Amino acid sequence: MDLILLAEQILNGLQFGIMLFLMAAGLTLIFGVMGLINLAHGSLYMIGAFCAAAVAGWTGSFTLGLIAALAGAAAAGALIELVVIRRLYDKDHLDQVLATFALILIASEGTRWVFGSFPLFLDIPEALSGPVMLPGGIQYPLYRLALIGAGLGVAAGLFLLIARTRIGIQIRAGENDREMIAALGVDIDRLYTFVFALGAALAGLAGALVGAIQSVQVGMGEPVLILAFVVIVIGGIGSIKGALVGALLVGLTDTLGKIALPGLFGLFLDPAQATQVGSALASMAIYVLMAMVLIWRPTGLYGVRA
Amino acid sequence: MTLIKTLMAGTAMAMALAGAAAAEVKVGMITTLSGGGAGLGIDVRDGFMLAVEMSGRDDLEVVIEDDQRKPDIAVQLADKMVQSEKVDVLTGIIWSNLAMAVVPSVTAQGKFYLSPNAGPSALAGRGCHENYFNVAWQNDSLHEGGGAYANEAGYTNSFILAPNYPAGQDALTGYKRTYEGDLAGEIYTKLGQTDYAAEIAQIRASGADSVYFFLPGGMGISFLKQYADSGVDIPVIGPAFSFDQGILQAVGDAALGVRNTSQWSKDLDNAANVAFVAAFQEKYDRLPSLYASQGYDTANLLISAMEMADVSDPDAFRAALKAANFDSTRGEFTFGPNNHPIHTIYVREVIKEGDVLTNKIVGPALVAHSDVYSVDCKM
Structure with a gap:
């Protein structure tokens, strides 16, 4: 295996890992x-991917599509939390599952009802399409580089949000002792x-970004969900840093193993x-x-925590 | 005298009953209508129901159930249809692993099974059955067409890839059976994989002069979009499954110009196909896919058999099916000794008609093609 191929594969592994991190x-x-297992x-x-594809198809703008993905997924998340999840916090994990x-x-069936059973089209924006030449003679798709950049930015x-802001302090406090921060007057429901x-919103963003290079279709989330669970188990549950390290490890192991x-x-x-x-074993490598x-x-x- | 009268009345009633039962053919359709693979099942169903409607027959009843692409559910549905719905004919299954779970048991119970899509090699060779008719293709067929086309196009160093499951292995076996050149690489990917960056990097480094891939449904969309964006310009060949009408719009311009192999295309110039394409567009307001054409052919085969024989006489009905006395949308169509089609595999090219991506016929890849498994079939 030559070095250029190896370098390209490492970039692929990074890009895959960064999307898993989101x-x-x-x-x-x-x-x-919240102590909640959210399947x-x-x-x-x-x-997120469907919102992006629908809005990008309708307006022709990928940026508007991304905004729609963030807004749509966040709105759906808030709605789900208010209507269903809120009733599950003091139930055991099996009920949550x-x-x-x-x-x-x-x-899934709701999405099919609205958008139909056929996959939707979401294309890479013109400015980011095609390959670029990296130093060392590596030809690499610009969009994938942009994904790595966007993921690192997020x-x-x-990290800043969790470490430096008031809401970050509340989140960290909530992880440690939820009764205590409620007693200290933080509106725990709103948090x-x-x-x-x-x-x-992060999941929706990942869906929209990845949807542009994959297919936007019903059921696209479940395979990624399984990998995301592997990532948080490796990284340690509740740790953002662990999620980042775990995601990069899983991305690199999967890509290089193949x-x-x-x-x-x-x-x-x-x-x-x-x-x-070899391919059968490679698909087991992350496990x-x-x-x-x-x-x-x-x-x-x-x-x-154990 | 009264005794004779009663007997006669009884016979008449029995005949009337038999007549009523004979006039009605009940079809059980088990197909995938929800989940990721629903597009295929919906097309098969719509094609089938279009043919039923166009025939104007009111003695054909169709019960449709969703298998959710799960073998266990397909088996339950088949049991229910045979035992409580008392269907005469089953059809509809899309996926080879589901077909393997259902077909042998229903044919062993004396029911007819007409396959509108899946054609696993196990059911074409030693596992063939006189009541099992495949109206679509044996799984290897389109890939054998791909290999033949690669020879014709002068490719001598192909890179080939398919998912690691039985139909994927059948696919690469089929391609290698007819392809005469060398292999620059051979990869089995994970079933359901969506990111092909690692494979594309290997293709780039391999020095191949052509790429053959079998990645049905969403997998093909992902692969083609990423391939187009990677800057690799080695020509791609594939079977029709990745260039089918249902997914072309999602692939986008990345598919333009790609050669693919199919037993059917919407521009095949025969009366049955012209009528089918027009009627399908009229009724469903979209272009038909090859799956829709297969559903339509399946229903027309069944209707042609109903016109010649009575389903209550299995031997006659089987002979009527075997005669394949219907106008197929793909033109010439006959059954081989293992009840699988003998037909022409065409090369198509993806083109743009206005804003719509679709396929046009380039020419035949294999004429009057039958599968290699029929020699193992003892009926």
């Missing part, structure tokens, strides 16, 4: 602050709605068999990673 950040915030997070990703699974079904913004809508493993088996198996065995991290640190890399 999903995982919301999931881990919601789990950490419907993938539906918010889908709602059941209720949010129902939300997946409702969101990550920086989130929860805000955190849920924030997580939803390249390296079939090549490795090619050394002693015939090519057709090597690709089959092996998760298992190893959990053996080493049962609460995840940056987790504090």
Whole structure:
């Protein structure tokens, strides 16, 4: 494998990891602050992508599409929190799983009802389309570079929000002791709605950004949701830093595993068999990673709670 | 005297009953109407129901159920249709793994099964059955057409990729069966994968002169969009599933000019197809896909058999189905010894008609093509 291919694959892994981070950040915030397992997070990703595709198709502007994705997913998140999730905080995790699974079904069929069963079209904006030449002779799609940049920007913004603002202090306090901050006069209901809508908006943003290079269709969120759960388990539940590190680890492991493993088996198996065995193992690589991290640190890399 | 009268009346009543049962054919359609693969099932259903409506027959009843793309649900629905709905004919399944779960058991119970889409190799070879008719294609067929086209176009170094599941393996096997050149690389991707950056980087580094891929549905949309944006300009060939009318608009201009193989195209010039395309657009206000054409052909095959024989006489009805005495939208259509189609596989090219992306026929890739599994079929 030559160096250019390797460098390109590392960029691919970074880009994949950064998009996973946008999903995982919301999931881990919601789990950490509210103690809620939200299976419907993938539906918010889908709602973001559909809002972006619909608005971009209607106005012709990708930027307006992104704004619509943020607004639409945040609104859907706030609505879900007010109507359904609010009743689940003091229930056990099984009830939450059941209720949010129902939300997946409702969101999927609702989306199909509004937009139909056929995938929607969302294209990369003109200014960001096509490849660019990076130093070292690496040809790489500009849009994917922009995704890495946008994701890092959002990550920086989130760190500032959590570490430097009043609402960030409340969120961190809520993670530690929710009765106490309620007793100190923080409107906990409003805080929860805000955190849920924030997580939803991040998922919607990820859906819209990724929707432009993938297909915008019903059910697009669930595969990403599973990976996002792997990320927050690796990173430690409730930790934004853990989500970032976990997402990058998962992104790089998945991408590089797909390249390296079939090549490795090619050394002693015939090519057709090597690709089959190698790709089967490559799709397991992130779960092996998760298992190893959990053996080493049962609460995840940056987790504090068991 | 009274005894004879009663007997005669009884016979008449029995005949009337038999007559009523004979006049009515009940069809059970199990297809995918919800979830990610719903577009395909909806097209098959709409094509089928269009043919039923155009025939004007009121002795054909269709029960439609959604399998949600899940084998266990498909099996439950099949049991329900055979046991409580008492259907005569089953049809509708889109996915090969669901077909494998349902078809052998319903044909063993003496029901007819007409496949409007899935054609797994196991049911074409040793697992074939006299009551199982495939109206679409054997799974390998379009890929064999792809290999034949690659030879004709002068490609000698193909990079091939497909998802790692039975139909994906059938696909690459089919391509390699007819393709004569070398392979620059062969990749099995994860089923349902949406990001192909890693594979595209390998294609870029491989030095291939052509790429053949089988990625149905959303997977193909993602791959093509990312491929177009990557700056790799190696020509792409694929089967019609990734260039089908239902998803072309979502792929966008990235698909323009791509050659793909299909047994059907909306511009095939025969009377049955012209009538089908016009009627489909009229009724559903969209262009038909190849899945819709397959649903339509399936219903017309059934109707042609109903005109020749009675479903209560299975041997006659089977012979009537086997005769394939209907006007297929793909032109020439006959059944091979394993009840799979012998038909022409065409090469199509994606073009733009006004704002709408669609396909036009370039020429035949394989004429009067049948599958290789029929030699293993003992009926």
